[in-house]
Amino acid sequence: MNNPLLQVEGLTTAFRAGGALIRPVQDVSFSVAQGGALGIVGESGSGKSVTALSILRLLPDTARIETGRILFDGTDLATAGMTSVRGRDIGMVFQEPMTSLNPVLRVGDQVAESLTLHNICPPAEARARAIDMLRRVGLSDPERRAQDYPHQMSGGMRQRVMIAGALVCRPRLLIADEPTTALDVTIQAQILDILRRMRAELGTAIVLITHDLGVIAEFVESVVVMYAGRVVERADVASLFRNPGHPYTTGLLRAVPRLHDVQRRLYQIPGNVPPPTRFPPGCRFAPRCAEARPICTEHVPPEIALSPSQSAACWKHTGFARP
Amino acid sequence: MRHPVTLICLAIVVAFVAIAAFGPLILPQDPLAQSFIARLKPPSAAHWFGTDRYGRDVFARVLLGTRWSLLLGLAAPLIAGTLGTLIGAFAGFYGGWFDRIAGRVADLLMAFPSLLLGILLAAALGPGFGNLIAAVAFAFLPRFIRVARASTLAVRSEPYVEASFAAGEHPLRIVLRHVLPNISGPVIVVGTLWIATAIRIEATLSFIGLGVQPPAPSWGNIIRDGLTNILGSPWPVVTAGFTLTLCVLAFNIVGDAVRDALDPDYRE
Amino acid sequence: MRRYITNRAVDALLTVWLVLTLVFFAMRVLPGDPAVAALGDQASSDQLEAFRALMGLNDPLPLQYVHFLWDMLRLDFGTSFRTGDRIGALLAGALPYTLQLAFAAMLVGAAIGIPAGVVAATNRGRSADYIARLLSLLGLCIPEFYLGALLLIVFALRLDLFPIMGGGAGFLDRLNHLVLPAVTLGIVMAAFTARLTRSSLLEVLRRDYIRTARARGAPERVVVWRHALRNALIPVVTGFGIYILTMLSGSISIELVFARPGLGTVLVSGILARDYPVVQAGLVVFALCVVVVNLTMDVLYALIDPRIRVEAL
Numbered sequence: 001m002n003n004p005l006l007q008v009e010g011l012t013t014a015f016r017a018g019g020a021l022i023r024p025v026q027d028v029s030f031s032v033a034q035g036g037a038l039g040i041v042g043e044s045g046s047g048k049s050v051t052a053l054s055i056l057r058l059l060p061d062t063a064r065i066e067t068g069r070i071l072f073d074g075t076d077l078a079t080a081g082m083t084s085v086r087g088r089d090i091g092m093v094f095q096e097p098m099t100s101l102n103p104v105l106r107v108g109d110q111v112a113e114s115l116t117l118h119n120i121c122p123p124a125e126a127r128a129r130a131i132d133m134l135r136r137v138g139l140s141d142p143e144r145r146a147q148d149y150p151h152q153m154s155g156g157m158r159q160r161v162m163i164a165g166a167l168v169c170r171p172r173l174l175i176a177d178e179p180t181t182a183l184d185v186t187i188q189a190q191i192l193d194i195l196r197r198m199r200a201e202l203g204t205a206i207v208l209i210t211h212d213l214g215v216i217a218e219f220v221e222s223v224v225v226m227y228a229g230r231v232v233e234r235a236d237v238a239s240l241f242r243n244p245g246h247p248y249t250t251g252l253l254r255a256v257p258r259l260h261d262v263q264r265r266l267y268q269i270p271g272n273v274p275p276p277t278r279f280p281p282g283c284r285f286a287p288r289c290a291e292a293r294p295i296c297t298e299h300v301p302p303e304i305a306l307s308p309s310q311s312a313a314c315w316k317h318t319g320f321a322r323p
Numbered sequence: 324m325r326h327p328v329t330l331i332c333l334a335i336v337v338a339f340v341a342i343a344a345f346g347p348l349i350l351p352q353d354p355l356a357q358s359f360i361a362r363l364k365p366p367s368a369a370h371w372f373g374t375d376r377y378g379r380d381v382f383a384r385v386l387l388g389t390r391w392s393l394l395l396g397l398a399a400p401l402i403a404g405t406l407g408t409l410i411g412a413f414a415g416f417y418g419g420w421f422d423r424i425a426g427r428v429a430d431l432l433m434a435f436p437s438l439l440l441g442i443l444l445a446a447a448l449g450p451g452f453g454n455l456i457a458a459v460a461f462a463f464l465p466r467f468i469r470v471a472r473a474s475t476l477a478v479r480s481e482p483y484v485e486a487s488f489a490a491g492e493h494p495l496r497i498v499l500r501h502v503l504p505n506i507s508g509p510v511i512v513v514g515t516l517w518i519a520t521a522i523r524i525e526a527t528l529s530f531i532g533l534g535v536q537p538p539a540p541s542w543g544n545i546i547r548d549g550l551t552n553i554l555g556s557p558w559p560v561v562t563a564g565f566t567l568t569l570c571v572l573a574f575n576i577v578g579d580a581v582r583d584a585l586d587p588d589y590r591e
Numbered sequence: 592m593r594r595y596i597t598n599r600a601v602d603a604l605l606t607v608w609l610v611l612t613l614v615f616f617a618m619r620v621l622p623g624d625p626a627v628a629a630l631g632d633q634a635s636s637d638q639l640e641a642f643r644a645l646m647g648l649n650d651p652l653p654l655q656y657v658h659f660l661w662d663m664l665r666l667d668f669g670t671s672f673r674t675g676d677r678i679g680a681l682l683a684g685a686l687p688y689t690l691q692l693a694f695a696a697m698l699v700g701a702a703i704g705i706p707a708g709v710v711a712a713t714n715r716g717r718s719a720d721y722i723a724r725l726l727s728l729l730g731l732c733i734p735e736f737y738l739g740a741l742l743l744i745v746f747a748l749r750l751d752l753f754p755i756m757g758g759g760a761g762f763l764d765r766l767n768h769l770v771l772p773a774v775t776l777g778i779v780m781a782a783f784t785a786r787l788t789r790s791s792l793l794e795v796l797r798r799d800y801i802r803t804a805r806a807r808g809a810p811e812r813v814v815v816w817r818h819a820l821r822n823a824l825i826p827v828v829t830g831f832g833i834y835i836l837t838m839l840s841g842s843i844s845i846e847l848v849f850a851r852p853g854l855g856t857v858l859v860s861g862i863l864a865r866d867y868p869v870v871q872a873g874l875v876v877f878a879l880c881v882v883v884v885n886l887t888m889d890v891l892y893a894l895i896d897p898r899i900r901v902e903a904l
Contacts, residue, residue, distance in 0.1 A: 432606075444617060
């Protein structure tokens with residue numbers, strides 16, 4: 001039980017865009033313990049989704065994994081038959097519940113699909129298990145709902161269906177890519193609640209990808225903060241909130257809306273995440289960083305360990321000197 | 324636009340236009356001269372495309388037939404484009420009952436494939452090249468009305484056009500200065516796309532017997548004539564048909580390239 | 592749903608009226624005396640006068656128009672001027688041949704076109720894709736009567752595999768006579784279908800639910816055939832109306848190539864013989880076919896796509 005369930009080492013994913021090659025994910029490493037919960041945080045454009053898609057190799061044709069290893073339970077996923085891992089060992093939930101279900105197939109059949117694809121059980125039992133899963137994710141009257149088409153359901157219900165479909169084979173890992181972003185606030189809470197409950201019931205490890213630190217706080221044990229394709233900080237969730245190690249994390253924390261000071265204008269980190277075609281040299285956050293010094297725009301900062309459970313890639317921890 | 328296939332097709336198009344314009348000056352033989360000793364001959368040095376049942380030189384006839392095909396291929400979209408632009412621009416600009424009727428009629432006629440509408444109208448009008456042009460131009464008209472009308476509506480809501488209105492500029496002046504220059508692009512794109520179809524329709528109608536009337540040669544009636552003597556020699560059918568297909572193909576590819584160049588949104 | 596169909600039906604009626612009016616005026620008002628056109632330059636003035644009286648051409652134009660609309664509404668096409676046959680019977684005899692041809696061509700086209708489109712889309716940018724696209728471009732550009740003539744030359748004349756002309760008698764013989772015309776039109780249809788299937792499938796393969804299917808562990812075969820193709824075929828199937836009409840207009844020249852009976856043959860022989868009631872009836876029947884096909888497709892579309900059904904309810 002000591003070796004992690006998922007281990008990503010030095011992942012770099014490259015896309016062909018026009019004639020150029022861009023790298024929206026560069027040298028990313030992290031790991032997830034058996035049954036653990038990891039959050040990947042960052043603004044949109046920071047490379048979180050590409051990282052998730054790289055793990056399951058669901059990248060578009062124009063992309064490929066340039067370097068790095070992805071180990072699942074000790075096995076390199078590059079050598080494993082990907083179709084046998086997807087859906088059975090690793091389930092995935094996407095951001096867009098409205099478009100992520102096939103409009104011409106009944107939702108019950110879509111939920112049951114992984115079971116039949118992986119020959120886990122005969123079709124009749126798959127149907128029963130799918131209905132059971134739909135009940136677990138909180139769909140009322142699941143027998144009848146299984147006969148519906150996606151367009152007959154709301155966004156929140158479709159996301160429950162997506163979760164049911166991702167968990168029906170009881171995978172050991174669930175990757176949830178912004179599962180609540182497209183939903184109303186009340187529905188968001190319900191969906192998170194379902195994910196938390198399913199994790200408790202099934203013992204599934206979860207990688208939760210989000211731009212919302214508020215979601216992270218109540219859900220995961222450890223966090224990876226990404227900016228412009230790189231990991232800038234990794235920490236257990238308590239350290240991260242108490243003592244953020246990277247100016248970008250500090251900015252993200254300040255941008256979280258707080259219940260008690262609604263009057264205050266919400267803070268925003270100035271500027272935007274640069275597109276992968278224009279990643280700056282040195283620390284990629286430097287152009288937006290209030291604490292930046294000349295060295296930041298010239299050299300990529302190394303990851304500095306701040307404690308056994310926290311590290312950050314920022315020159316300020318070396319006193320802005322190269323080690 | 325710089326794709327080699329496109330360039331080759333452009334060269335073919337230019338060659339066809341040159342043949343249509345100057346062909347009669349360089350005719351190798353008299354396309355109407357009959358010869359009873361040289362009937363239904365296969366291709367040879369003297370007769371590149373062979374001879375037909377009257378011993379006429381098929382190559383000369385195909386060269387001369389180029390005129391009719393290209394004349395209709397250009398005239399029909401040109402006439403339909405001009406009329407369609409006027410009707411569509413007027414309808415889009417002034418709105419009201421004229422717009423509703425023109426738009427509706429155009430929509431209803433769009434239900435017909437242009438080839439079928441062309442055949443139906445040509446059949447109703449009877450044989451003859453003038454009727455043929457009228458029929459094909461009319462078959463294309465709804466499509467041009469639609470494009471011109473939609474573009475006019477888009478231009479009309481542009482701030483600078485609204486400003487011209489506010490400044491009290493004469494509507495006709497606005498149409499001439501703003502609307503027509505702006506909608507000419509889409510109309511030209513549609514026009515070039517329909518040249519190939521127009522050439523096909525001309526050939527089909529001449530083949531059926533509604534277009535160019537024998538003994539004047541056109542690709543369609545050469546094929547028809549060849550078909551009645553296909554047991555004697557397949558060559559008139561094969562050669563004239565090949566020329567026709569090559570011409571349609573070249574105009575089609577060049578038309579697509581023009582569209583891609585002028586209308587980047589349309590690209591795949 | 593009901594309102595949608597009512598609107599479509601009103602459109603269909605308007606189209607019929609519009610086309611009838613076009614045909615009527617094109618045949619009468621434009622320069623040229625229909626009597627001369629029908630009887631030829633050599634006809635005597637007595638013959639011309641008798642013809643005019645028979646056809647009601649001396650009536651005032653509005654009255655002729657009303658008569659014409661009324662006759663067409665009752666599908667009363669009158670008699671052929673040349674043969675004296677009832678035109679209605681002539682058309683009824685020809686219709687099955689044309690329908691069989693169009694139907695067989697659609698089958699051939701779908702059977703070739705859909706798999707070709709799938710192969711092209713799943714091999715995008717590779718040689719199979721280029722070959723499929725090149726062939727379909729060729730199929731779209733080659734005039735169908737020329738393609739028919741080529742097949743006739745090769746398979747009927749040179750190889751002697753199929754009959755050269757006619758419609759055939761008895762089931763097997765008719766089927767044998769159907770092969771070359773149906774393959775000719777079917778190739779044209781396949782070119783359309785392959786192109787549409789390819790672009791539609793490529794579009795669908797980029798959708799989010801395809802990624803979902805892959806994430807569930809679906810192998811490429813299941814992704815394409817179970818998840819993508821069903822969705823990709825929606826525009827292909829709804830495009831069938833256009834194909835049927837394209838087959839219909841193509842059938843006119845194809846019937847001529849293979850000397851095959853059918854609506855096109857009736858129309859063309861009417862044109863050549865200047866048998867103007869036949870031409871008029873042929874035109875009206877073709878126009879009716881277009882309208883009926885379009886209306887049927889509109890209704891079918893509403894039935895097929897569950898989303899439209901729900902919105903209209």
